[in-house]
Amino acid sequence: MSAEQGSRFTTLENEALICGRCGYCRSSCPVYRVIGWESASPRGKISMAKDIFAKGRKDGLSDEFVQRVAQCTLCGACSSICSTGIDTRTLWLELRKRIAQSGKGPKTYDDIRNTLLVNRNISTFSNDDRLEWAQDLDDPEVVEPRAGAEVGYFVGCVSSFFPQAAQISLAIAEIFGEAGVDFTTMGGEEWCCGFPLISSGFADDAREFTKHNVDKIKELGIHTLVASCASCYHVWKHESQAELAGYDLEVLHTTEYLARLVEEKGIELDELDEVVTYHDPCDLGRNSGVYDAPRKIITSIPGVRFVELAHNRSDSLCCGGGGNLQSVDPELAATIAQLRVEEIKESGATIVVSACQQCEQMLSTAIRSAGLPVRVMDISQLILEAMG
Amino acid sequence: MKAEVLDEIKRKYGDRATDTPFERSLYSRDLAPVPALLVDPLFNTMPDLVVRPANVEEVAEILRTAWAGNIPVTPRAGASTVYFDSVPVKGGVVMDLNLLRGVVGLDEERMTVTVQAGTTWSELDDYLNRRGLTVKSYPSSAPVASIGGWFCMMGYGIGSLKYGSLLSQVRAAEVVLATGEVRVVTRDTDPPLSWFAASEGTLGIVTWLELEVRRLSPMKHFLIQFTNVPEMTRVLTELKDASVTPYNLHFADPACVRAMHDLGLTPGDVQDGCILEIDYEGTDRELAQAEDIIRTMAAGNKSINMLPNEVAEMEWKERFKALRLKRGGPAVLGGEVWLPADELAGYLADINKMSLRYGIDLISYGHVVTPEHATVMTMFYTDETKTLKYIFNLSLVKKIHDIGYRHHGCPYGVGLWNTPYIDRIFSRKRLAGLRERKKTLDPRGTMNPGKVYRSPLLMNPYIFGMGMDVMAGILRAAGRGGSG
Ligand SMILES: Cc1cc2nc3c(=O)[nH]c(=O)nc-3n(C[C@H](O)[C@H](O)[C@H](O)COP(=O)(O)OP(=O)(O)OC[C@H]3O[C@@H](n4cnc5c(N)ncnc54)[C@H](O)[C@@H]3O)c2cc1C
Ligand code: SF4
Ligand code: SF4
Numbered sequence: 001m002s003a004e005q006g007s008r009f010t011t012l013e014n015e016a017l018i019c020g021r022c023g024y025c026r027s028s029c030p031v032y033r034v035i036g037w038e039s040a041s042p043r044g045k046i047s048m049a050k051d052i053f054a055k056g057r058k059d060g061l062s063d064e065f066v067q068r069v070a071q072c073t074l075c076g077a078c079s080s081i082c083s084t085g086i087d088t089r090t091l092w093l094e095l096r097k098r099i100a101q102s103g104k105g106p107k108t109y110d111d112i113r114n115t116l117l118v119n120r121n122i123s124t125f126s127n128d129d130r131l132e133w134a135q136d137l138d139d140p141e142v143v144e145p146r147a148g149a150e151v152g153y154f155v156g157c158v159s160s161f162f163p164q165a166a167q168i169s170l171a172i173a174e175i176f177g178e179a180g181v182d183f184t185t186m187g188g189e190e191w192c193c194g195f196p197l198i199s200s201g202f203a204d205d206a207r208e209f210t211k212h213n214v215d216k217i218k219e220l221g222i223h224t225l226v227a228s229c230a231s232c233y234h235v236w237k238h239e240s241q242a243e244l245a246g247y248d249l250e251v252l253h254t255t256e257y258l259a260r261l262v263e264e265k266g267i268e269l270d271e272l273d274e275v276v277t278y279h280d281p282c283d284l285g286r287n288s289g290v291y292d293a294p295r296k297i298i299t300s301i302p303g304v305r306f307v308e309l310a311h312n313r314s315d316s317l318c319c320g321g322g323g324n325l326q327s328v329d330p331e332l333a334a335t336i337a338q339l340r341v342e343e344i345k346e347s348g349a350t351i352v353v354s355a356c357q358q359c360e361q362m363l364s365t366a367i368r369s370a371g372l373p374v375r376v377m378d379i380s381q382l383i384l385e386a387m388g
Numbered sequence: 389m390k391a392e393v394l395d396e397i398k399r400k401y402g403d404r405a406t407d408t409p410f411e412r413s414l415y416s417r418d419l420a421p422v423p424a425l426l427v428d429p430l431f432n433t434m435p436d437l438v439v440r441p442a443n444v445e446e447v448a449e450i451l452r453t454a455w456a457g458n459i460p461v462t463p464r465a466g467a468s469t470v471y472f473d474s475v476p477v478k479g480g481v482v483m484d485l486n487l488l489r490g491v492v493g494l495d496e497e498r499m500t501v502t503v504q505a506g507t508t509w510s511e512l513d514d515y516l517n518r519r520g521l522t523v524k525s526y527p528s529s530a531p532v533a534s535i536g537g538w539f540c541m542m543g544y545g546i547g548s549l550k551y552g553s554l555l556s557q558v559r560a561a562e563v564v565l566a567t568g569e570v571r572v573v574t575r576d577t578d579p580p581l582s583w584f585a586a587s588e589g590t591l592g593i594v595t596w597l598e599l600e601v602r603r604l605s606p607m608k609h610f611l612i613q614f615t616n617v618p619e620m621t622r623v624l625t626e627l628k629d630a631s632v633t634p635y636n637l638h639f640a641d642p643a644c645v646r647a648m649h650d651l652g653l654t655p656g657d658v659q660d661g662c663i664l665e666i667d668y669e670g671t672d673r674e675l676a677q678a679e680d681i682i683r684t685m686a687a688g689n690k691s692i693n694m695l696p697n698e699v700a701e702m703e704w705k706e707r708f709k710a711l712r713l714k715r716g717g718p719a720v721l722g723g724e725v726w727l728p729a730d731e732l733a734g735y736l737a738d739i740n741k742m743s744l745r746y747g748i749d750l751i752s753y754g755h756v757v758t759p760e761h762a763t764v765m766t767m768f769y770t771d772e773t774k775t776l777k778y779i780f781n782l783s784l785v786k787k788i789h790d791i792g793y794r795h796h797g798c799p800y801g802v803g804l805w806n807t808p809y810i811d812r813i814f815s816r817k818r819l820a821g822l823r824e825r826k827k828t829l830d831p832r833g834t835m836n837p838g839k840v841y842r843s844p845l846l847m848n849p850y851i852f853g854m855g856m857d858v859m860a861g862i863l864r865a866a867g868r869g870g871s872g
Binding site for chain 1 (some may be wrong): 418419484511710714718
């Protein structure tokens with residue numbers, strides 16, 4: 001099943017019975033590739049889920065099984081290759097939900113939930129400090145919430161609170177400023193998009209977050225929303241549709257909006273003498289179907305030689321950072337990132353561009369420990385650099 | 389003794405060996421969800437230990453140790469087979485071969501590639517494609533099937549019609565015998581390479597193979613809808629024997645087309661009739677000739693409907709998704725028959741009669757894999773959550789094989805579940821020869837025991853046949869096979 005084809009998901013029980021145990025998914029799963037045991041493969045996990053939920057093997061919900069379910073980046077590679085068209089990403093989320101309901105989920109998931117319910121963001125900071133990053137702008141006022149703006153920029157928790165990732169929000173604000181985009185943010189009323197809750201099995205709690213965010217967007221009268229985080233984008237695009245019903249909101253990822261700006265000559269790009277490759281974030285590429293926009297941007301920069309990674313577009317390899325994996329098994333996440341860095345090395349690129357702060361953080365760390373002379377940049381940072 | 393030997397392997401291989409029940413249970417089954425009620429009283433499918441060697445030395449060492457302790461070893465790679473081929477039936481060690489992965493060398497002068505046995509066909513083809521090359525044939529399970537796994541099974545699939553069996557494309561292989569002895573085998577060695585093809589892991593473990601490759605070439609795809617099966621099989625025969633040999637020739641019978649349509653999966657939204665997919669590869673000249681052959685055949689033929697090119701191309705892209713029909717079940721049962729191609733029409737007619745007799749939809753599809761033979765999968769929907777009914781439905785699989793046998797066919801592959809049919813699969817002389825090989829190379833019978841050579845007592849052809857026929861009789865009297 002690919003993002004373009006849409007989901008045929010029925011119930012966990014039925015999909016687990018549909019699984020033919022062919023193992024196609026195993027070959028494409030980064031977690032299986034690192035761990036190597038059948039229990040870490042999508043096929044193995046679904047087989048156990050079948051026994052537990054479709055065949056009533058109650059004692060099957062063991063700690064080992066729960067750990068295996070948590071050892072997944074939700075990258076969706078298993079979904080796109082599945083020979084019976086199972087939307088496995090939805091299946092994993094449903095499985096995590098059932099595990100959370102049984103009270104057997106990983107403790108770190110509970111910690112994530114508690115933090116979010118208290119702070120409304122994934123950091124330890126108060127949500128009132130959402131716009132602290134903007135202090136580095138010439139005029140921090142420009143990002144203060146304002147009704148009726150043409151574009152609402154949904155910053156996301158990571159780019160709001162973590163200094164490294166805040167370079168992305170700063171770059172976007174600068175590009176928008178240069179291009180004369182009439183934009184605003186939700187300030188302290190922006191809550192976490194809810195993705196960390198959804199991926200920990202607390203989808204019902206996440207509803208409160210999506211509903212809040214949708215209400216605030218409506219209050220501001222925003223009709224175009226741009227997200228720079230691939231997971232926030234995925235939530236807005238796919239999980240908030242019920243709340244958005246009847247409201248006209250165009251949801252775009254920054255790559256899509258910036259590609260438009262580049263195409264309409266809203267921004268001028270100078271020459272860059274670099275070999276650039278692009279890492280498709282799973283939630284933007286495979287899970288949302290956005291592949292062309294970032295490539296259009298990169299190839300429109302004069303002087304840039306664009307090279308694809310060995311696995312790209314729908315076939316892309318995960319960075320290891322999705323699905324809350326870092327919170328339950330940081331070592332596994334880091335090893336997966338190393339697999340991707342091998343491909344970056346082979347590509348001969350001097351810059352690897354992505355469009356998700358989580359991917360960028362994972363790749364930066366892995367590239368640093370591999371000692372590679374490659375810069376990791378968000379697409380917005382690349383544009384800013386090309387704008388001179 | 390056994391415990392000590394297993395402990396020794398476990399200690400030595402650290403986190404690449406496991407004896408936890410949690411992990412081992414996943415190695416006690418393959419694709420076939422055969423109920424425990426049927427399996428457990430007869431077989432010990434739970435391995436005592438699963439180990440993942442990373443190179444030939446480790447494979448050899450594990451085999452040597454297991455040999456000394458008389459412990460059964462079952463090789464397992466993609467585990468994409470259905471007859472418990474890679475599932476132990478006497479416990480022991482399961483050797484997971486998936487770490488034997490990657491290309492060892494490419495020889496563009498000889499046009500061969502040497503590849504580790506656990507590499508999947510898709511991985512190998514990706515590697516070759518990046519260099520303007522490709523494999524000659526591959527199974528329709530290429531994303532998971534390993535090079536060694538297909539060699540140790542029958543080795544026919546996509547591309548075989550044009551390029552022959554996998555065995556005919558393999559120049560050499562490295563095998564580790566049951567004793568742990570490492571040999572490189574070719575057509576001229578003793579034992580020869582051919583002994584290991586289709587041996588289902590019962591003679592030793594293959595660690596690498598040297599295979600012939602070819603240059604990547606352009607392709608052309610055609611998809612034709614027919615109103616009736618006889619016309620489809622007539623055209624199929626004409627095309628397979630034409631001056632340009634198709635690379636791939638795939639057919640789907642009316643029940644298959646209906647089932648695909650019910651699931652919204654039919655190419656070009658075809659609703660009825662049957663479908664023939666013909667794929668060619670070769671030089672531009674060959675492709676032009678192929679196109680001529682198809683157009684000439686189609687001209688004025690009222691019983692066919694040529695589907696648009698882009699639909700044919702899309703269907704080619706879906707070539708690995710044979711299991712997509714499973715969504716309609718969700719469980720399926722069936723039999724895959726190695727059938728003389730000229731018996732296809734008769735076989736499908738008899739399958740249709742069986743379908744009416746038992747009140748179930750029998751869905752058939754398959755590939756023509758040699759000028760003389762097709763592999764035909766005939767399946768039906770069932771419900772694996774209703775154990776008793778499921779067991780009764782197994783008797784219909786025998787009925788499918790009986791029809792295949794009437795048309796001079798036999799099951800494709802043996803493993804455990806097809807051992808009751810060994811008399812149909814092999815001539816008496818051939819079977820005696822195979823048993824002799826087994827005795828020569830594995831006198832203690834530790835390599836993948838219980839497979840291929842003889843059926844277990846309760847599954848001997850006579851008892852098995854009688855039991856299955858009684859169950860089928862009950863189903864027929866009740867008029868309810870399948871999932872209903
Ligand atoms: C959707 C689908 C389509 C399929 N299409 C085809 C097809 O077109 N043609 C076809 O022939 N089959 C087909 N199959 C069956 C199966 O996928 C193939 O036979 C495949 O090649 C098996 O490879 P594997 O790696 O999964 O082997 P496994 O299932 O792991 O093993 C198969 C047998 O070989 C032994 N074995 C595996 N590796 C080694 C080794 N290195 N050394 C010694 N013994 C070994 C095992 O013990 C076992 O007996 C299909 C299956 C599915 C699910
Ligand atoms: S979503 Fe990705 S990590 Fe998770 S099981 Fe599927 S392929 Fe593996
Ligand atoms: S690819 Fe799909 S059907 Fe095959 S084992 Fe994986 S989840 Fe199951």
